[in-house]
Amino acid sequence: MIRDFRIENHLFSPHLRNGSYGAFFEQATEYTIDTQQVNTVASSLWHIDILSSSHPILELESQVSTVLAKMEVQGVYVEKGILEELEQTLTKTIQSIESRVSTQTGENTVNLASPLQLQKLLFEKMWIKPLKKTKTGWSVDEETLTILAEEHEICRDILTHRHASKLLGTYVRWLIKYINPETKRIHTSYDTLGASTGRMSSNDPNLQNIPAGDTWSDEIKRAFKPQKSDWSYVVADYSQIEIRILACLSGDEKMIATIKEKKDLHLETAKVLFEKEDISKAERSMAKTVNFGVMYGITPFGLSKMLGKTPAECAVYIDRFFWLYPATREYFDHIVGETQKVGYAETFFGRRRTIKGLSDKNSIVREQAKREAMNMPIQWTCADILKHAMVKIVTVFETKKLEAKLIMQVHDELVVECPDTEIEEVTKILHEIMEHIVEWDIPMAIEVGTGKNWLEAKK
DNA sequence: CGAGGAGCGA
DNA sequence: ACGTCGCTCCTCGA
Numbered sequence: 001m002i003r004d005f006r007i008e009n010h011l012f013s014p015h016l017r018n019g020s021y022g023a024f025f026e027q028a029t030e031y032t033i034d035t036q037q038v039n040t041v042a043s044s045l046w047h048i049d050i051l052s053s054s055h056p057i058l059e060l061e062s063q064v065s066t067v068l069a070k071m072e073v074q075g076v077y078v079e080k081g082i083l084e085e086l087e088q089t090l091t092k093t094i095q096s097i098e099s100r101v102s103t104q105t106g107e108n109t110v111n112l113a114s115p116l117q118l119q120k121l122l123f124e125k126m127w128i129k130p131l132k133k134t135k136t137g138w139s140v141d142e143e144t145l146t147i148l149a150e151e152h153e154i155c156r157d158i159l160t161h162r163h164a165s166k167l168l169g170t171y172v173r174w175l176i177k178y179i180n181p182e183t184k185r186i187h188t189s190y191d192t193l194g195a196s197t198g199r200m201s202s203n204d205p206n207l208q209n210i211p212a213g214d215t216w217s218d219e220i221k222r223a224f225k226p227q228k229s230d231w232s233y234v235v236a237d238y239s240q241i242e243i244r245i246l247a248c249l250s251g252d253e254k255m256i257a258t259i260k261e262k263k264d265l266h267l268e269t270a271k272v273l274f275e276k277e278d279i280s281k282a283e284r285s286m287a288k289t290v291n292f293g294v295m296y297g298i299t300p301f302g303l304s305k306m307l308g309k310t311p312a313e314c315a316v317y318i319d320r321f322f323w324l325y326p327a328t329r330e331y332f333d334h335i336v337g338e339t340q341k342v343g344y345a346e347t348f349f350g351r352r353r354t355i356k357g358l359s360d361k362n363s364i365v366r367e368q369a370k371r372e373a374m375n376m377p378i379q380w381t382c383a384d385i386l387k388h389a390m391v392k393i394v395t396v397f398e399t400k401k402l403e404a405k406l407i408m409q410v411h412d413e414l415v416v417e418c419p420d421t422e423i424e425e426v427t428k429i430l431h432e433i434m435e436h437i438v439e440w441d442i443p444m445a446i447e448v449g450t451g452k453n454w455l456e457a458k459k
Numbered sequence: 460c461g462a463g464g465a466g467c468g469a
Numbered sequence: 470a471c472g473t474c475g476c477t478c479c480t481c482g483a
Contacts (some may be wrong), residue, residue: 114480115464134464141465166466169478195474199469206476209468217467242469296472305471364470375473379469411469411474 057351060384061192063391067406068190068200070394075185076207076407077227077417083176086219090168097161104154112161115140128152167216175220178205184227190409197376198351198383200409208410210454218455225453226417234404234416234423235457236430237447238385240265241412245381246295248440249348250331254324259442266291272324273317290317294328295378297371332374339373347380348438349388382412385437385444390414392433402426415454423450 102108110121118140122128128148130138142159149155178186186205194201202208210224211217226232243265247255258268270279270287279287286307293303300315307314322329339345340358353376357369390409393416397404404418404426414434418426427448434446451457 111480113465113478116480136463139464162465166478170467170476174477194476197474199474201475203476206468209466209476211467293472296474298473299471301471303472311471367470371472379474382469413469 057349057384060349060387060391064192064387067390067394068192071406071408072187072189074405074407075180075183075187076224076415077185078175078179079223079225080176080179080184082219082223083172086216086223087168087172087176090164090172090216093164094161094168097157097164101154101157101161112158113165118158122148122154126152126154128155163214164216167211167220171211171220174205175223192387195383196353198347198353198380199411200383200387202409207408210410212458221455221458222453224455228419230420231417232420232423232450232452233454233457234418234426234430235449235451235454236414236416236434237449237458238382238412238434239445239447241382241385241444242295242378243291244442244444245378245385246328246331248438248442249377249381250325250328251441252325252327252331254326255328256441269321269324273320286317290321294318294321295375297332297374335377336370336373345373345376345380347377347384349381349384351380351384353380386412386414388437389434392437393429396429396433397426400425400429415457 098112101110101112105121105125107121107125110117112118116137119130119138122140123130123138131144131147132139140158142162145155145159149159175186178188180187186207188202188207189204191201191203194203200208210220212221224233240259243255244259246252247259255265258265264284266284266288267279269291270283271277273287273290274283289306290303293306298318300311300318303309303314303318304311309317335345336358339355343356344352344354346352355369355373355376357365358373360366360369386409390406393414394406397406402418402422402425404416404422406414407417408415414430416426416430427450430448431446435444438444449457449459451459
């Protein structure tokens with residue numbers, strides 16, 4: 001049978017890394033867990049005495065751990081042939097760029113994957129003007145190369161090269177390596193408390209950052225598919241969940257109304273930011289950046305880098321955002337104040353985490369802590385909603401004796417694999433459960449897609 | 460083996 | 470100093 005996953009390792013060991021702990025597996029494991037040690041960690045991190053408490057978050061996490069174990073064992077089928085074909089294409093592309101660069105420059109020993117060698121080639125041999133510095137030299141990052149590419153063909157090539165190598169190394173080869181020869185499936189490892197925010201993480205391989213959006217990346221997603229031809233994927237995505245959470249937690253009337261009336265929130269924000277009714281596509285996209293940025297406590301400087309505007313202009317945008325949605329500012333102030341007072345931030349579901357530094361005398365440390373305090377209740381609540389949904393979905397699948405299986409979780413997205421005959425029922429179940437985890441001012445709407453592979457189901 | 464630069468996702 | 474949370478690649482130097 002399936003043996004060599006690190007299932008045992010992962011689920012049944014008290015992994016005390018990154019502040020997380022494995023006490024949830026106490027009943028399922030043969031390991032002896034040092035509950036005293038675990039309790040020390042938990043109480044300092046979460047302000048919970050886990051030995052004597054039946055805290056709802058502990059309850060949730062223990063249920064989630066069972067679901068994750070099932071998902072890991074279940075695995076995800078990946079069609080090897082598609083990946084192998086892509087591997088060929090990418091390898092060829094990389095080779096042809098390498099040979100072109102070497103004829104153009106007369107250098108055949110330059111490793112394009114080495115930033116150091118690349119700097120020498122571009123800035124010392126070809127005398128291209130460098131744009132910005134790093135700690136150790138001149139930057140050759142994507143931003144720089146994109147600008148340089150306008151005048152220098154070679155930079156365009158290097159960007160393509162880098163993209164292709166990234167996909168080849170991090171995804172295509174890496175994924176192929178993890179296909180279990182016996183099950184033909186990839187059995188990733190989830191960590192319920194992988195992120196300090198209550199989000200999960202996935203590793204070996206990480207299935208939560210599969211690329212999307214270009215031809216090659218699409219090909220990767222196409223390789224993820226049900227193992228049987230009469231099965232399909234059903235993919236459910238929370239739409240704009242973080243913004244909805246912010247709207248509900250802050251109770252901002254304007255934001256709630258906009259979403260309730262099914263208006264385009266980014267467009268509405270844009271109208272105020274740019275003080276006009278007629279909004280271009282680019283302006284809407286900028287407003288979207290502002291909407292998201294504010295949730296993370298973005299600064300005018302940071303925003304200016306993303307939008308290509310001056311910090312002064314961006315300061316105005318941020319001001320106008322808060323003018324438009326005044327309760328969000330009050331909410332953020334409130335959160336920061338409360339966090340400072342009690343020493344931890346808390347989500348709707350009662351998940352807590354210590355945040356240090358709000359009273360630090362160093363303003364940089366203080367600002368950092370402030371951003372963390374602002375963002376965490378949002379990101380955490382989102383994570384909690386997903387976790388509740390996962391538990392309920394798996395329970396319903398099992399009680400209804402469906403063959404459908406939950407196979408992936410990507411932060412705000414759940415992927416289910418099921419026989420074609422169950423698609424309709426699964427879709428209904430997903431709507432019923434996911435949209436009713438919380439009953440707030442705004443429905444937590446999901447979008448459901450189906451298809452014969454991950455790419456199709458996402459469209 | 461670790462640091463640093465880079466880049467993928469939400 | 471300048472948006473949060475992750476994982477992994479590659480090179481390079483100890």
